Amino acid sequence: MSLPENFAENTLEKTNARLTKLFANRTGRMRASEIRELLKLLDQPDIISFAGGIPDPAYFPREAFAEAMTKALSEQAAAVALQYSTSEGYTPLRDWIVGYMARHGVTCSRDNILITAGSQQALDYLGKIFLNAGDTALVTWPTYMGALGAFNAYEPRYDRIDPQTNRPTEDVLADAKAAGGEVKFAYLSTDFANPTGVTLTEDQRRTVLSRAEALNCAVIEDAAYQELRYRGDAIKPILALEIEEKGDIDACRTIYLGSFSKTLAPGLRVGWAVAAKSVISQMVLTKQAADLQTATINQIAVSEVANGVFEDHVAKLREVYGVRLDAMLAALERHMPEGVEWTRPDGGMFVWVTLPRGMDGAELLKEALKANVAFVPGGAFYADGSNRNTLRLNFSMSAAAKIEEGIARLGDVIRTQM
């Protein structure tokens, strides 16, 4: 067969266009995560990066995982560890989580728990389960951008749920109806939220719950950072408060999402959802159809490590990251010009900075990179792209001296731009 010289190229363009024309409507809402694209560019050693949102690998419980994997792959155990397993998840891990949740005031049974491949996967499944196109998802302003990414595939509209704002229930419901759907859930991060670092007080949690009651929607409680508290007392999860009120998790509308990514290690992709059986059984069906199960060996290893070193390991993380948070807050105090504001978290991995109005985080980043310091512009964390005069700083990846140096550089850049 003899082809014209530019045949392949022409065909390529045509076929690509043909194939992408076949894509479903929802793909129009699926865009690359600015953060993940940005992080690819930040590998140069000169840059002090506050852009990441990842745990410091120097503090992974490496030895515990090495032991757990060796055990899981021993002659007695490997036939199970390498084989298919149930969609619900590895029973001993679900049982460990029952105990963990009880320590946080959540009384539940194994059947209230699904193991997911990280809590990101639970967000995808909950979008799939609840959202028809045009339904309303309530989120905070700003919110975890990965949640917007997961939900976007199911074509919702967004409205605001902030304990601070107090929009009348009727207005929220009317707007949802006018858009052709219903309010399906409110999504919030309760402790040391990504990106703000802010924690909801117990009162605010109760407010969220009573608003959800009034709106008759579910509550998705993202507790990914819950364990990383460096000062102050733990506050009960929304799910615990709701169980106190209703007496039974199966009567609750709150869906709690936990993760081992911030406490043990993210590279194994193990998280979990806790909720009423009616929700969990639909999530199990969803998982069965979507990826069958979370990797068997990963669940076994996490179960082993959680049973062995969870409390001790998290205590060490709190110590290390707590020092870094303090270093960042002190450096901000020292180096930020007047007119710049920031949150003062009690834990987590992030501090949220608000620049004077009119400044733009994305524009600032270009200048900051010239000064070898990086962060994530805040606009991407708003469902409507507003509030571009914000930025997210991560402190979990840098030692105190580096934080001091980086914030000094950032302060200079901001001062020049003001």
Next chain:
Amino acid sequence: MSLPENFAENTLEKTNARLTKLFANRTGRMRASEIRELLKLLDQPDIISFAGGIPDPAYFPREAFAEAMTKALSEQAAAVALQYSTSEGYTPLRDWIVGYMARHGVTCSRDNILITAGSQQALDYLGKIFLNAGDTALVTWPTYMGALGAFNAYEPRYDRIDPQTNRPTEDVLADAKAAGGEVKFAYLSTDFANPTGVTLTEDQRRTVLSRAEALNCAVIEDAAYQELRYRGDAIKPILALEIEEKGDIDACRTIYLGSFSKTLAPGLRVGWAVAAKSVISQMVLTKQAADLQTATINQIAVSEVANGVFEDHVAKLREVYGVRLDAMLAALERHMPEGVEWTRPDGGMFVWVTLPRGMDGAELLKEALKANVAFVPGGAFYADGSNRNTLRLNFSMSAAAKIEEGIARLGDVIRTQM
């Protein structure tokens, strides 16, 4: 707060109903997999089960995985293995797959490959990317029921693509349009298909491709069982045939899905998709939003084991499973009454049995269980639930003597029921 005695129960019922009422329309299409539910009941030691579809754990490359995990969790490597990584997948594993695909006639680059958490996940993502509600997915009759499960969440209708049947393109297109959508893809398993064990000839593969051209739809080629060939020569994947025709993978409409579940081990959940960059980049976006990435350490371990022992290990599997296939075909010949037909696969894990018309596989299973032998009734593999006089037999999990005994029992049960 004093509550009436039955408060919790009443609230439970009410809230469950309230929450499930919030579920999206698509959940009406998501049902439990009969097979997975069935398999839970089959743990009794007396039963000879041909119901599974899983590899024999006695032949997992346990030692290779133990070594790979130890290496991945060494002091030098663990910071990478336990950390977040890119949505596209681990580069050395994608590079191994480039070489593997080349050996099967598929010339591609790393950017044409996405690592997925098993190939089931690719089916979910492709449903998400291509299907609006009411669109048409073409499948074989019967087809892998997990594909129907994955696609159902996106509310397609199904039509038939069988190389044997020859429905005019215009009719298929007209029906799709009448249903309010478009024909988006044809899904097929090319080698030793689950459930039939049947392999498409090269001619049939070309026919599928030319029909897809005429219908202007994508082709999803499920190659999960491709390596498990026990006799005869390998046939080129549809994607390889299309590349021969068009000169460039980026001009192709075929999306090839591979899996390590049948060759190395399913418990790690590692598979891959190979396609034009336009499709892979949309799949990467989908993965980023749905679960961020496949577990880092699993990809590293699979890469290590694939580089080390893939060919030798698969050669051993072929020997073991080939004996079992022969045992099953010989036993069927000996024990099946006249009027019963079955496929004669060259590989894979399954033989497909057709009972005389009017018999029902599900009814037969009840009787078979009394005689301590199990299989999967065939109706669930048909998008329309038709052809209930069929059943799927798995031979990968039982040694030859057990197969002989189990098929003898099954023959007796069928004879009694005829």
